[in-house]
Amino acid sequence: MEDLKKVAPIEDFNWDAYEKGEALTTVSHDELEKAYDSTLNKVNDREVVDGTVISMNKREVVVNIGYKSDGIIPLNEFRYNPELTVGDTVEVYIENQEDKKGQLVLSHRKARATRSWDRVNAALENEEIIKGYIKCRTKGGMIVDVFGIEAFLPGSQIDVKPIRDYDVFVGKTMEFKVVKINQEFKNVVVSHKALIEAELEQQKKEIIGKLEKGQVLEGTVKNITSYGVFIDLGGVDGLIHITDLSWGRVSDPKEVVELDQKLNVVILDFDDEKKRIALGLKQLTPHPWDALDANLQVGDKVKGKVVVMADYGAFIEIATGVEGLIHVSEMSWSQHLRSAQDFMKVGDEVEAVVLTLDREERKMSLGIKQLKQDPWETIEEKYPVASKHTAKVRNFTNFGVFVEIEEGVDGLIHISDLSWTKKVKHPSEFTQIGADIDVQVLEIDKENRRLSLGHKQLEENPWDVFETVFTVGSVHEGTIIEMLDKGAVVALPYGVEGFATPKHLVKEDGAQAQLDEKLDFKVIEFNKDAKRIILSHSRIFEDVVKAEEKAEKKAAAASKKASKKDETPMIQNQAASTTLGDLDALAALKEQMEGKK
Numbered sequence: 001m002e003d004l005k006k007v008a009p010i011e012d013f014n015w016d017a018y019e020k021g022e023a024l025t026t027v028s029h030d031e032l033e034k035a036y037d038s039t040l041n042k043v044n045d046r047e048v049v050d051g052t053v054i055s056m057n058k059r060e061v062v063v064n065i066g067y068k069s070d071g072i073i074p075l076n077e078f079r080y081n082p083e084l085t086v087g088d089t090v091e092v093y094i095e096n097q098e099d100k101k102g103q104l105v106l107s108h109r110k111a112r113a114t115r116s117w118d119r120v121n122a123a124l125e126n127e128e129i130i131k132g133y134i135k136c137r138t139k140g141g142m143i144v145d146v147f148g149i150e151a152f153l154p155g156s157q158i159d160v161k162p163i164r165d166y167d168v169f170v171g172k173t174m175e176f177k178v179v180k181i182n183q184e185f186k187n188v189v190v191s192h193k194a195l196i197e198a199e200l201e202q203q204k205k206e207i208i209g210k211l212e213k214g215q216v217l218e219g220t221v222k223n224i225t226s227y228g229v230f231i232d233l234g235g236v237d238g239l240i241h242i243t244d245l246s247w248g249r250v251s252d253p254k255e256v257v258e259l260d261q262k263l264n265v266v267i268l269d270f271d272d273e274k275k276r277i278a279l280g281l282k283q284l285t286p287h288p289w290d291a292l293d294a295n296l297q298v299g300d301k302v303k304g305k306v307v308v309m310a311d312y313g314a315f316i317e318i319a320t321g322v323e324g325l326i327h328v329s330e331m332s333w334s335q336h337l338r339s340a341q342d343f344m345k346v347g348d349e350v351e352a353v354v355l356t357l358d359r360e361e362r363k364m365s366l367g368i369k370q371l372k373q374d375p376w377e378t379i380e381e382k383y384p385v386a387s388k389h390t391a392k393v394r395n396f397t398n399f400g401v402f403v404e405i406e407e408g409v410d411g412l413i414h415i416s417d418l419s420w421t422k423k424v425k426h427p428s429e430f431t432q433i434g435a436d437i438d439v440q441v442l443e444i445d446k447e448n449r450r451l452s453l454g455h456k457q458l459e460e461n462p463w464d465v466f467e468t469v470f471t472v473g474s475v476h477e478g479t480i481i482e483m484l485d486k487g488a489v490v491a492l493p494y495g496v497e498g499f500a501t502p503k504h505l506v507k508e509d510g511a512q513a514q515l516d517e518k519l520d521f522k523v524i525e526f527n528k529d530a531k532r533i534i535l536s537h538s539r540i541f542e543d544v545v546k547a548e549e550k551a552e553k554k555a556a557a558a559s560k561k562a563s564k565k566d567e568t569p570m571i572q573n574q575a576a577s578t579t580l581g582d583l584d585a586l587a588a589l590k591e592q593m594e595g596k597k
Contacts, residue, residue, distance in 0.1 A: 048111045051092045053084065063092055063106055071106030078108060080133030080145050082173050091115065109148060116147035120188055124178040132176045132190060134169050142169060144176065144190055151178075157191035160200055161222050161232060164259070203235035211277070213267055216284070221261045229253050231265055231279055238277035240265060247282050247321025249307040256281070288321030289362045298354050302366070306348045311339045316350060316366055323364070326352055330367035333374055333408025335449065343368075375408045376449050383409065383451065385441050388458060393435050401427045403437060403453065411451035413439060420456045420463060420531070421495050463528050466496055470523050470533055475540060478521045480505075480513060488513070490521055490535055497533075498523075504536035513537060 051063035054070065061073045061084070071092060078084045093110035123130050132144040132151065141154040153176070155163055163169075176190040219231035219238065228241045245256045257263065265279040296302070304318035313327040328340045344350060352366035375382065383389065383405065391403035391411065401413045418430050431437055443452035470476065470492070478498060482489040487501040500521065505513040513519060522543070525534035 047094045048091055048114050049094065050089050051106070053086050053088045053090060055086060056084070061090075061108075063090060063108075065092060065094075065104075065106070067097070067104055069098075069104045071104040073106050073108050080173055081131060112148035116149045117186070119147045120149055120151075120178055121181060124181055127177065129175050129177060129195060130190075131173055133173050134171065136170055137166050142166065146176065146178075146188065146190060149186075149188055151176075151188035151190045153190050153192065157189075157193045160193055160196060160235075200235040207234055207236045211267060211270060213269060215267045216264055217267065218262060219265050219279070221257050221259050221263070224253050224257065224259065226252070229257055231263075233265075233277070236277065238265065238267070238279040240279045240281050244268065244278075244280040244282055247285070247288050248317060249315075249323075282321075287362075288319055289359065292319065292322055292359070296354065296357065298357055300354045301351060301371075302354060303349065303351050304366075306344050306346050306350060309341060309344070309346055311341070314340050314344055316352060318364075324352070324354070324366040325364070326350075326366045326368060330355065330365070330369055333369050333372070333376075334404065335408075335410060369408075375406060376446060379409070379444060379446060379451075383441050383444070385444060388438065388440050390436050391439050391453070393431050393433050393437055395433065396427045398426065401431065401437070403439065405439070405451070409451070410449070411439065411441075411453040413437070413453045413455055417442070417454035417456055420459065420461055421497070423489075423497055462494070463531060466494065466533075467526065467528050469494070470496070470498075470526050472523050472526055475520050475522045477518065478535065479518045480515050483515050488515075492521075492533070492535075498535040499533070500535040500537065504538050506538045508538075508541045 049065050051065040051071065053061055054064045055062040056075065059075055061075055061078060063071045063073055065071065073092065078090075084090075090108055091111040092106040092108055093114060094104075095107055095110070096105040099105050122128065130146060132146040132153075134153070135143045135145050135150070137143075138152070141152055141156075142158070144151045144153045155166065157179070158166075158169065174192050175195055176192055177194045178188060179191045179194060180189040181187070217233050219233045221229055222232040222237060223230040226242075228239050229245065231238045231240060240253075242250050242253055245253055250256055263281065264284060265281055266283045267277060268280045268283070269278040270276060302316075302318045302324070304316035304324070306314050307317045307323065308315040311328070313325050313330075315323045315325055317323050326340075328338060328343075331340065331343045332338070350368060351371065352368050353370040354364060355367045355370070356363070356365040358364070389405050391405045393401055394404050394410070395402040398415075400415045401418070402410060403413060404410050413427075415424050415427060418424050418427065422430070424430050437455060438458055439453040439455055440457045441451055442454045442457065445452070476492055478490040478492045480488045481491045481497075487499055488505055490498045490500055492498050498521065502512070504524075507513060507519075519537045520540055521535035521537050522539045523533060524536045524539060525532070527533075
């Protein structure tokens with residue numbers, strides 16, 4: 001065993017005093033306390049000092065300010081700084097050096113508020129990057145706790161890209177720069193965007209310097225508009241126009257991409273300063289026309305979907321990015337000028353026949369009427385001359401009515417073939433557009449695809465009967481229904497109309513016949529082919545006068561003839577008794593009588 005080290009006891013140790021609990025030193029207790037106090041910081045109430053975090057839990061933070069006791073501060077006063085940890089230096093406000101429990105009472109919030117205005121002004125002046133806690137949303141932006149001051153963060157200053165959901169930032173601690181202070185109203189405006197713009201500007205210069213047409217880059221969908229999609233290429237924005245999103249028709253870019261989606265794009269073009277960059281998405285895939293079935297040819301039937309409508313036709317997508325035009329003239333055998341919307345609408349699935357196909361020009365024309373037989377190929381069989389049908393009135397002209405018996409089969413009813421009796425001035429007096437009308441085929445013009453039709457031919461010609469009723473010289477009661485410059489239209493029995501000139505409208509008393517007046521009229525002309533009856537009222541009494549005059553003349557002539565017979569014997573007697581010298585006078589009398597005859 002090793003020898004134990006021997007330690008000699010203190011020779012002058014006072015064991016008696018130790019047992020009694022008395023001081024073991026000659027220094028007094030007061031002196032010791034004074035010496036201890038001199039090692040501590042001297043602090044005053046309502047003073048702001050720096051302290052060190054020595055411990056923390058979920059509720060409290062313990063801070064040592066070099067005082068004889070430590071202070072406890074609620075953790076929520078440090079919520080603007082979630083990175084707080086043991087060892088950090090924090091500013092504290094001394095509320096009370098010693099409460100009833102002998103505890104040092106500190107406040108971090110008050111300390112920040114005391115120095116906040118000076119610090120925020122210094123941050124603006126020095127362009128200092130500071131931390132702030134986003135407390136809540138407000139109109140146009142957010143409220144941020146900066147040094148205990150409520151500062152305003154505009155929505156446009158949160159990030160370089162548009163913010164779609166502001167609520168995700170509430171409760172976050174972020175770095176900011178003070179960009180504006182209103183000293184009068186104590187308003188502070190901060191920005192997070194300003195911090196990242198400088199960094200992005202450098203990135204932007206590097207990206208722009210390397211841009212080349214045809215280059216493929218990865219980007220993120222930043223914004224979607226009605227005309228295209230903005231892509232973030234890493235600090236530089238480019239636009240994919242809606243026509244460059246897909247080889248097919250795109251009505252809304254959201255059908256192709258979505259926000260925050262990452263995708264590859266190709267650079268199509270940019271301006272000299274490279275501020276506007278045109279991007280393409282569809283160019284990264286082969287053109288659909290190149291993949292079109294090589295066996296497809298004119299005359300083949302195809303199916304597709306109507307993607308665009310116009311008055312002149314419809315564009316049919318038979319495969320993504322492969323479209324054909326059906327012109328309105330190829331939608332129906334009808335020759336009427338109609339709108340394509342009468343036949344189809346966007347979204348309709350249709351079948352069509354390929355009419356033309358140009359793979360180099362990537363153009364195709366289609367038709368749907370070719371799926372049906374041309375009705376004019378068998379027109380003589382289906383609509384022979386004299387056959388009767390029902391047609392629909394399509395249009396009017398001054399000379400007749402255009403009708404359609406079936407789609408593609410048109411005909412004209414001449415105005416003169418509408419009615420046997422009625423004088424039709426315009427077809428609108430007889431029928432109306434859209435109405436049905438019975439017709440008879442009069443003539444077929446296959447070359448011009450037009451039928452000559454008649455309506456009156458469906459009834460017997462009443463003029464055959466009228467010819468026996470309204471004979472020249474016959475008198476009929478009529479009513480004046482229309483007054484014209486050249487005369488009057490007179491309504492006669494059986495629905496027939498006649499015409500009388502002004503001189504034939506003079507009444508016996510010399511007055512002129514008036515509208516709606518009912519009189520007797522004599523037929524002075526009847527023309528069956530022209531369907532014309534010429535009437536006269538004045539002829540009725542004029543003919544009576546003439547008859548009377550004729551009778552008088554006839555009577556006068558008869559009496560005169562009788563008187564001549566009485567004179568003949570006297571002359572003979574005179575001649576017998578006349579001498580030869582009177583022969584000259586007798587000859588003269590004979591000449592006179594012959595002259596009278």
